[in-house]
Structure formats: structure tokens, C-alpha cells
Amino acid sequence: MILDPSGPSIALGGILLDKLAPLIDGVMPEFELEAANSEGAVWALEDGSRFTLRLSQDRLTLGLSAFDGEKRLSAIGLRIGQVFNVRQYLRNGYMSWDGSYFVQPDTAREVVASDPAIASGYAMTALLPHDGAGAVVLGFLRHDRFQSRFTFDFASGPLSINVETLIDRKPLQGEIRAEPLALFHGDAVEPALRQWAETVAANAPIPPRIPERRITGWSSWYNLYASLDEPVLLDHLDAAARFRDAYRVPFDIFQIDDGFTPEMGDWLDFRPQFPQGIAPVMRAAVAKGFTPGLWIAPFMVGNRSRLFSEHPDWVVRSRADGMPLAPMTFYGEFRWHKRSEEYYVLDITHPGAEAYMRKVFRTWAKDWGCGYFKADFLHLGSTYGPDEAIWHQADLTRIEIWMRMIRLIREEIGDALLLCCGSPLWAPVGYTDAMRIGRDVGVSWTGHYSAQSLLRDQTARNFGNGLLWQSDPDCILLRERFHHLDDNQIRSLAHFAGLTGGVVMTSDHLDEVSEERKQLLAESLGGGRPFQCSFPELGRSDLHYEIGTYPNGKPMAVATADPVLVQRAPTPSGATVVNVFNTGDLPATRLMPEGHGEGPSAQTDAGRDQFLNLAPYQSLQIVLDD
Known part of the structure; x- marks a missing residue:
């Protein structure tokens, strides 16, 4: 790796990162390059402060200093004015469902204006050269203090990249440092991505939790959804036990995925279908030799919930109008099996809200015997910065707020298994055992919630499996009816999920599927030990684009490869x-x-x-x- 002070620029792996410059609050300030050599550069900014870049081996550090008093920056980062010899870059989404995939600027130029999502990413990127092999990886080392962002611009000229740490107007004095970055070249794409994951693991505040056994079993959602009660669950439990015992396979979890609480936020209340609560089902699962599991969305609060009625001050408010922020609304016929029309964000910085969530997780773990927690929609706790949201406690970054929840969960559940879903991918390293790395599988091959989008995200995020957490490719569908998948699709998805080496779950009634499909599940479960697979063709295929639509009707860039x-x-x-x-x-x-x-x-x-x-x-x- 060479830093040329005349650019300044960095050459690495056949790729040139040129015209490096300071980036403050998303824009380049007026500056003068004061000093530059092979180890870094210093810029004098118009307000008298100094912006410093330091390059040491495969680490890049950025900082702002020599300013008076207190600064409240939105973001600090590096502008890479021109990037040469890039065939594709990895657009890495922020959380489980927002996609990770390679983008080819030369062929995506005509569609990026219609779908700017392909030009934004988080945490890291991999740059693949036109000629030569491997990848140049640029990625942040830590993710538990600040959110980080990549913005790619190629609509009307050469590729440029903004690399930013979101400070979220946290008051700082004396010096403001961006999160350090790893910058290195790897000879092959996926091994280079694994090298970055190893670096993240080494820099995490606590070591990753990697289960010694694959997380396997039954989950209610993709068959029963919210239409369940105790007799139905016990019937499925008996079928799951019969399958496990007949095939002598690892099949450890019996998880109730939503449907037992009346509203989001009322996590200690029950629907009328569960007059005795959920504990009897949990005990029955234990008696059958399973680890019982439950679903929760800890940041979600329904507007019809008892929690909101009694504690309206426990939700995050909009800075624009002071009303509760509602990231999810259901004003039509579909109400998500609840009464609520709007879903708010729990303010975990409020002492009362924190105490309540501690009680919820403590009760579920210690009183109800829950040994497997699926925590969903976790991204809602890190979506909003200080310009949009009012939290009870000010002057925290969005990730500092989010980390309060994940630490709270781990403290209360002890060594129980935790799967994060709809979650920031990198912040919970060390706290979660498993991570959903794609969208819901759905019941069709194409579409927003489909096998097609799931496969794309799985291949681009596979590198974290076994290094940061156990990856979850979502449930295997086995039933012969009530979906739009043919036999090849069912079989291929099951083999794909089984060979990823991570979580394997199904939702189907295992007395109602054919012997052939049961055998397929048994093969997919393997021997119970987790492993890592690889995708040696990752990033090799050329990409071509056309415009489709997102579920909300907005234009979407659709790549063919x-x-x-x-x-x-x-x-x-x-x-x-x-x-x-x-x-x-x-x-x-x-x-x-x-x-x-x-x-x-x-x-x-x-x-x-x-x-x-x-x-x-x-x-x-x-x-x-x-």
C-alpha cells in the first residue's frame, strides 16, 4: 500500500483512491493541504482546526483537532474524489433486510438516479478491480459506538466515495475521531471479506459468541403466523418430537414466533387463546427435550397497547412536531393481527422503559423458562439520529442508545441463545449468538420477500458466519401446499440453507409433510456441528440492470447476473x-x-x-x- 502525498492518494491492489480530502457534516470544507507524506496528511480548515489522516500498515485513522470549545458534528469522514479501476463495489446494507450485493457502476449508471439505495452502504465495502484478482476492502473496525456510512457517486462521472462516521451531534471537546478503518487487499473476494470479519471480531468490546452446535428446530411463523393457541402448538410439538426421534437428527429448538401477546409492547400480557399464559407450552417443550423459544420486538410499541396508554412518555418523539415517531403504520385492512394502526419506538434511555424491558426479559428467561430468544425489528432503535428524534436522554449516538438494549438483553437472559433479526449486523457482535442475514424467505421465488432476494444477500454476507455469529438463512419450507414454489425450488433452497453451516429451522407440521420432504430436512440438518461454506464465484459475474418496483411502488434497480x-x-x-x-x-x-x-x-x-x-x-x- 502506497500513500502518494501529491494527491494525496492511496494505491492498493491495482485500485487508486485519489483526491483524498476532509469531509465534515457530509460536505468538503474549505481547506489547505498543510503537510503530506507516505504516512499521512494534515489539512488546515478555514475555521482554524486541523484534519488529520494517518496510514499505518493496514489501518486508516481520521481526526479533527485544534478547535476551541465544544463541537457537535453530525459526521466526520473522508472524501475519495476519484476511484480508478473499480469494476464492482460491495453495497453492504445496514441491517438484516436491506440487502448486500455487488454493484457495477459502468452498467448501473442509468438506473442509480431512480434507485439511490444502490449508492449507499454501511460499515464496509469491497472494491473489485477490472483487471487482476481479489478485492480491496475498506471497513470500519468497531461498530458499538457510532454508525458508519458509505456513499458512492458515479451517476455523471468517475466513481467517488464518501466514508463517514456518524457522530450524531455528540458534544466533544479537543478532538473528534472517526472510527478507525481497515484497508487491505486480499487475493480472493470472500477470503478478503473473512479477513475483515476477523478484524471486527478482534476489535469488538467482547469476544464473539459462536455456538458450538448449529441452531436447529421448529418455529411457528412461516406456517401458523399469528393463528395459534395452546392445543395447536402442542400438536406441532408432538410432530416435531416424532420427526427428531425417527430420524435421529439434531432438532433442538421449539420457538413460538409471535401470536401470543395482544399488542406490541405488552410483552407480559396474553391473547385470550392463552388463558394460562405461555409457560405451559414452554414446559411441555422442555419435557419433550426441546429448548423453548419466544419472539419479541423490544423496540416496538403499538399505539393500542396498554404500555403506550399507561406510559406515553416511554416512546421516542419526532423533533419536527413532538408526536411519537411511527416508522410503521397499518391504516388499511391489514393490521398485523393486532389492533394498532401505528407502531412507535420504545425509548430505552428512559429509566422506566429500561426497567420494564429488564423485567420482561428476566420474566421470560427465569419464570417462563425461555432458552432461545428471537429479537426482531431491532433496527428501529438505531434508525433515527438527533435531527429526527427526541430521546429522553440527549447527547448519545444512535448506536450508544441501541447498545443499551442489546446489553440489557444479554444481562437478563444469561447464556440463553439469542438470534437478532431486522438488526444492525455488526454492533451486536459478542452479544448475539446468531444473526438473520437476509429478508424473510416468503412463499414465492420472486418479489421483495422471496427466495431470490434471500439468496443474493446470503452469498454477500456469508463471510460473517462462524466468525461474528452463526448466520440464519431463514426457514426451510417443506409443505406441499399453500405456497408458490415448485419441487426443484423447495429442494434447492433446503440444500442451500443446510450447506450454509448455520441456523436451520422449519415451520411446517412435520406429520403433514411427505417422507421425502422429511428426509430432505434431515439431510439439511447435518450432524449438528456448525461450519463455514464458501462461494468461490462471488463478485465474478457481470451485472446488467433494469428498473423494477419496490413494494411501495418506488423504482428499484434490478440486476441480472x-x-x-x-x-x-x-x-x-x-x-x-x-x-x-x-x-x-x-x-x-x-x-x-x-x-x-x-x-x-x-x-x-x-x-x-x-x-x-x-x-x-x-x-x-x-x-x-x-
Whole structure:
């Protein structure tokens, strides 16, 4: 890595980061380059302060100093005015559902104005060169103090990137430092991403929690949704136990995913369908040999909830009008199985709200016996900065606020398993055991909540599995009815999820699915030990774009690429299985020469240079003897 003081610029891995400059509150201030050498640069700003960049090995640090009194910045960062020789960049979403995928600026230029989401990212990026291999990774080291943001601009010229730490107007004196960044080149894309994940793990305030056993079992949501009661749950529990015992497979969790509380926020109350509460079902699960689990959305408060009625001061208020912020509204026929029309954000900085949530998690864990917690919609606690929201306690960053909740949860549940969903991906490292890394799987192949979008996000976020948390690719659908997936799609999704090496759950009644589908689930569960898979083709396919629509009707950039995914995973015997998965709606053919290596190839039992003919949505698994 070379820092050229004349730019100043940094050359690394065939990519040039040029015209480096200070970025304060999202804009470049008036400045004069005061000093620059191979180890950094200093800019004198018009207000007399100094902006400093330091480069040491593979670390980049930024800071603002020499100012009088107190400063309340929105953000501090680095403007990379021109980035040369980038074929694609990784647009890394902030939380579970907002997508991570590669973007190809040369072909996306015509659609970026319609869908600016492809030009914004968080935490890190990977830059892939036009020529040469591997990736240049630029990513923040810590995520528990500030949110970080990347903005890519290529609509009308060369690619430029803004890299920012959001200070959220936290009052600081003497010096303001951005979160340090890792900057390095890796010879291959996914190993480079894993290297960044290892760096995040090493810099986290506490070590990652990586379960020694895969999180597996049954969850109610994708079959029963909110239509459940105690007899229905006990019936599914019996079926889950019969499946586990018949196939002798790891199948440990029995989780009730929503549907037992009357309103969001009333976490200690029950719907009429549960006159005895939920504890009897939890005890029944334990008696059957399962770890009982529950779903909660700790930042959500319904406007019809008893919690809001009794404590309206426990929700976050809008700075614009003082009314409760309502990030989710349901004004029409669909009310999410509740009475509430609006959903507010719990103000965890309020002592009363904090005490209440501590009581909730303590009760669930100690009194009800919950051993597995799925905490959902967690992003709501970090969505709003100080310009939009009024919190009870001021002068905290949005991530400092968010961390209060995740620390509270871990303190109250002890060593119980925790899955974060709809969550910031990197902030809970060390507190969560598992992380949803894509959208809900849904019941169709295409669309916003679909298998197609799930697969895209899984491949681009797979690198964190086993290093930061156990990844959750969402539930496997097994039932033969009540969805829009064909047999190839069902089988391929199950194999894909099983070979990711992380969480494997299903929601179906296991007495009502065929023996073939039960066997498919048993195969997907494996031996119970977690592992890491890899996607050796990640970032290789050229991307082409057209305009589609988001569910809200806004334009969406839709990328088309090579539909064939190649996935490698270890087997319990020490061999390697290669999963070749045609995700497209047309047949595909792939050559499978010896050893697979860096391309879509493998050695089959029938000999070398075999052709694989894949039907639409079909996947084939080839075992290599390593």
C-alpha cells in the first residue's frame, strides 16, 4: 500500500483512491493541504482546526483537532474524489433486510438516479478491480459506538466515495475521531471479506459468541403466523418430537414466533387463546427435550397497547412536531393481527422503559423458562439520529442508545441463545449468538420477500458466519401446499440453507409433510456441528440492470447476473461438497472439470470434464474426495 502525498492518494491492489480530502457534516470544507507524506496528511480548515489522516500498515485513522470549545458534528469522514479501476463495489446494507450485493457502476449508471439505495452502504465495502484478482476492502473496525456510512457517486462521472462516521451531534471537546478503518487487499473476494470479519471480531468490546452446535428446530411463523393457541402448538410439538426421534437428527429448538401477546409492547400480557399464559407450552417443550423459544420486538410499541396508554412518555418523539415517531403504520385492512394502526419506538434511555424491558426479559428467561430468544425489528432503535428524534436522554449516538438494549438483553437472559433479526449486523457482535442475514424467505421465488432476494444477500454476507455469529438463512419450507414454489425450488433452497453451516429451522407440521420432504430436512440438518461454506464465484459475474418496483411502488434497480451459484462446504467425513444451483428460470449447463478451483468445476465420480445440465431452479451436489 502506497500513500502518494501529491494527491494525496492511496494505491492498493491495482485500485487508486485519489483526491483524498476532509469531509465534515457530509460536505468538503474549505481547506489547505498543510503537510503530506507516505504516512499521512494534515489539512488546515478555514475555521482554524486541523484534519488529520494517518496510514499505518493496514489501518486508516481520521481526526479533527485544534478547535476551541465544544463541537457537535453530525459526521466526520473522508472524501475519495476519484476511484480508478473499480469494476464492482460491495453495497453492504445496514441491517438484516436491506440487502448486500455487488454493484457495477459502468452498467448501473442509468438506473442509480431512480434507485439511490444502490449508492449507499454501511460499515464496509469491497472494491473489485477490472483487471487482476481479489478485492480491496475498506471497513470500519468497531461498530458499538457510532454508525458508519458509505456513499458512492458515479451517476455523471468517475466513481467517488464518501466514508463517514456518524457522530450524531455528540458534544466533544479537543478532538473528534472517526472510527478507525481497515484497508487491505486480499487475493480472493470472500477470503478478503473473512479477513475483515476477523478484524471486527478482534476489535469488538467482547469476544464473539459462536455456538458450538448449529441452531436447529421448529418455529411457528412461516406456517401458523399469528393463528395459534395452546392445543395447536402442542400438536406441532408432538410432530416435531416424532420427526427428531425417527430420524435421529439434531432438532433442538421449539420457538413460538409471535401470536401470543395482544399488542406490541405488552410483552407480559396474553391473547385470550392463552388463558394460562405461555409457560405451559414452554414446559411441555422442555419435557419433550426441546429448548423453548419466544419472539419479541423490544423496540416496538403499538399505539393500542396498554404500555403506550399507561406510559406515553416511554416512546421516542419526532423533533419536527413532538408526536411519537411511527416508522410503521397499518391504516388499511391489514393490521398485523393486532389492533394498532401505528407502531412507535420504545425509548430505552428512559429509566422506566429500561426497567420494564429488564423485567420482561428476566420474566421470560427465569419464570417462563425461555432458552432461545428471537429479537426482531431491532433496527428501529438505531434508525433515527438527533435531527429526527427526541430521546429522553440527549447527547448519545444512535448506536450508544441501541447498545443499551442489546446489553440489557444479554444481562437478563444469561447464556440463553439469542438470534437478532431486522438488526444492525455488526454492533451486536459478542452479544448475539446468531444473526438473520437476509429478508424473510416468503412463499414465492420472486418479489421483495422471496427466495431470490434471500439468496443474493446470503452469498454477500456469508463471510460473517462462524466468525461474528452463526448466520440464519431463514426457514426451510417443506409443505406441499399453500405456497408458490415448485419441487426443484423447495429442494434447492433446503440444500442451500443446510450447506450454509448455520441456523436451520422449519415451520411446517412435520406429520403433514411427505417422507421425502422429511428426509430432505434431515439431510439439511447435518450432524449438528456448525461450519463455514464458501462461494468461490462471488463478485465474478457481470451485472446488467433494469428498473423494477419496490413494494411501495418506488423504482428499484434490478440486476441480472449469471444465475448459477456455486457453493462449497465441508462434509462430516472431511470431504468437500460442491453445490451447483441454477437459480434462474431457464436451463443451464456447466462444465465440471477436476478440482473445482476458482471456477464452476468439480470432479465427479464418472470422470473428468463432465457437463452438468441443470433444469430451472435445480441444484446438484457433487462430493469431492480431498
